[in-house]
Amino acid sequence: METPYVDNAVKALGIISIALFLKYMFQTIYVAYFGPLSKIPGPKLSALSTIPLLFRGTNGKRWYWYQRELRPKYGKIIRIGPDIVLVNDKDIIKQIIVKEDWPKGDFYKIYRAAPHLQTLFSTTDKAFHKQRRRLLAPAFSIKYIQSLEPYVAKCIRNLNDKIDSLIQESSSTDGAVIDLYRMLINTTLDSIGETAFGGSFNMIGKGHHPLPKEVFVELSKRMLRNGFPIFKPFVKSNQYLYDFSSELIKRRRQEVGVRRKDILQIILDAGEGEAALADIDIYEQIIEFLVGGSDTTSYSTFFALLMLLTHPSKLHKLIEELDNEFVDLPRNELPKHEKLKNLPYLNAVINETLRLWPISLDGGSGRSPTEDKVVNGVLFPKGTLILTNYYALHHSAEYWGKDVNEFVPERWFNDDIPRDAFYPFSAGSRNCIGQNFAWFEMRLIISSLLRRFRFEDIPGQNYSDIVHIVTPSLAQDEYKVRAWNRP
Template sequence: MAIPYVDDAVNAIGIISIALLFKYMFRTIYVAYFGPLSKIPGPKLSALSAIPLLLRGAKGKRWHWYQRELRPKYGKIVRIGPDMILVSDKDIIRQIVVKEDWPKGEFYKIFRVAPHLHTLFSTTDKAFHKERRRLLAPAFSIKYIRSLEPYMSMCIRNLNDKIDSLIQENSPTDGAVIDLYRMMVNTTLDSIGETAFGGTFNMVKEGNHPLPKEVVVELSRRIRRNGFPILKPFIKSNRYLYDFSSELIRRRRQEAGTRRKDILQIILDAGEGEAALPDIDIYEQIIEFLIGGSDTTSFSTFFVLIMLLNHPSKIHKLIEELDNEFVDLPRNELPKHEKLKKLPYLNAVINETMRLWPISLDGGSGRSPTEDKIINGVLFPKGTLVLTNFYALQHSAEYWGNDVDEFVPERWFKDDIPYDAFYPFSAGSRNCIGQNFALLEMRLIISSLLRRFRFEDIPGQDYSDIVQFVTPSLAQNEYKVRAWNRS
């Protein structure tokens, strides 16, 4: 015998479920085909769902989809999700990033350990960003970064000694096969450890510190947990990074006498009294600087060397510049940055590499307007996530000429350089706070290696097989070259 009120409840739940389903379907169809973004070209499925984007992002191939498929097919303005747009127009990007300085989109919340815990990178609040950047700015001033050069130099000497030992172990005549990519990653990790956290991770010498791997695991965990809330109960917490950072902070606060004036100490000293950063904020900034100070610099430095190895006339020209400038300096000694930063061809090589292989392969900065905006006839509704495609600007023949895809450092000596289509460190208030740090380290590594060693590329490897989740990296996580000591 049926119980009437149970049947009624079941029927009511069924009716409500069907109503909600129809409401969702109606809204999805409206947004896709009749909403404010409906006239923007792009894949039909992307207008209905963000799933195509998420699937490619999970594989680290979102950048390939943007740059190799969508932009060539659909042009400068492409719809990549129900409320997401990829913009590759120079004037629109400048309006968004520089002139109007739109805040970052809500998307960046997925990088936080908790929704309410903002960091310099992940915050969408312009007031918070301004204050946090003010507190941390002393750690990245030109004067302070200059004081870190001896720490960086020590790590680079370890790199040189490692390569030299491998050559001697193998054969000074035949040279040694070295994993150039891993060596760049390990060197920049050691450097950020030495300059920011009070000691090297010994990655060049030993290559087995757990911290770098744990950072990658933690970032992946956050993206999965915050991007897919339904998976949250199944994603285990990992206390390694928190315990590591907490112990680092505890030891530093207990040190007696003169404390090492590194980036960690500046973070600890930021603010006073109630304005001082809580330990959890310091923990988050430590992790953020570890990623920003190692992965990005190693990627750019590696590609500088690879571009040079694949263009013999360019590497010879740079070596000649270095040899002429430091003719009296023994090759096993590192040049001083004060001279390196003034070398025109070295800087041209770095700029050209960052133009061809920017850190922002997958779109650059994601911004959202706080109200409906119309720029150059394009409507950007409030809350839309707009990806400013710096990669596309830097690979546009319209802005750089028909040789846009060629490695031509000499272009940086021309009078008509399109600097408004060049964003190696982003721009506006959200530009990279660590750009002076990165450039100093890159110049030191490149100059020391080219003065001391001769390198030869090994055929059959693909340096364009890149994945990008947060920062870009080689899919194979290695790239080997042969090295000799210069005679």
């Protein structure tokens, strides 16, 4: 039999629970329908909860929801969560990213292995970012990237030789059928292996290496652990990655004599004394570079080639430019980047591809004001996560004209191009540190392939079905074309 004391305690606990629940409901409803963001249009349920947003993120189709459903219905400023706003307005984005340089939102902490392990990408601390970027910047300077050309060229030669061998093995006059999408992914992975991990992964030759796959598995685990703390005790870190990277760093530190000049070495040498990076920081940083420097570059390179194959007149112009520039260079030799970087039509093709198929599909850069801010008459309360919708800017007829959805490299020869509506690598202090490397690699791959081979699209394949979880990718994970050697 319960005593009056116990009975009263149970009643009190029940009253407190009900009060807390009512308080939570009141705050939720107030924030949703009466708070500072209540005047911003968006789905009614999104104002109450982030569940619709999280649900769509699990299958990689959040970007489709943003671009195909929300943007046409709600316009340039859309509320997609209780404290999350998607912005498609050029002037507001420029104010936030470039002029005022708001710090990244806490959302980026989801990519960390532990709360204290900040990286160039995941940090929200502007002072930390400035210091870390200063340490790593020499590895991505134009001059240093030029010194990496032999490593990247080696991987591209392997790609060319692989395609050539498939052509030789094919007895059909219809050419060899090759999976161009997968081959490009393997090439950029090998390139990152050569320049940041001490050697190629040999993805082109073998088609498999455990490291790249394990990296993306680990990132998924981090997002699960940090996004849903209830799962944290059950989702362990990837021991393979740690062991692999620790051994790699250990071997490199023990080397004597002439050392390999690559990105890993310059990171190892970065800073002095207390400013030097610890092994765990180096491990986190090179893992980040693998993700940022492989799938993204292969994705952009693939779409550049695909747009050319589906627009024969544009393809002819670029081949003509390459043939005229390298008339005395044998087709099986790679052009030097020093000459490629100045080819106007090649650069226009890449720019137009980055406009149509940007790697940021579902919110380019998440920023949060440290105090209440009014931008172009819109109030963004302290802590609001602002997602800058670069994809929307790139596909806005208001900024680019009626042919906005067409592949027109020639538009980049116009003086009035709306460059403040073009953010392929973000902008401001948090722009992509690897953009010079990406341009370098894309120019080399595209030019070498088009000079040596003739490609033809195979109709009927779906390249518009894209999933975007960490980086964008084709849902079918392949795209095949026909290939012949050029005479």
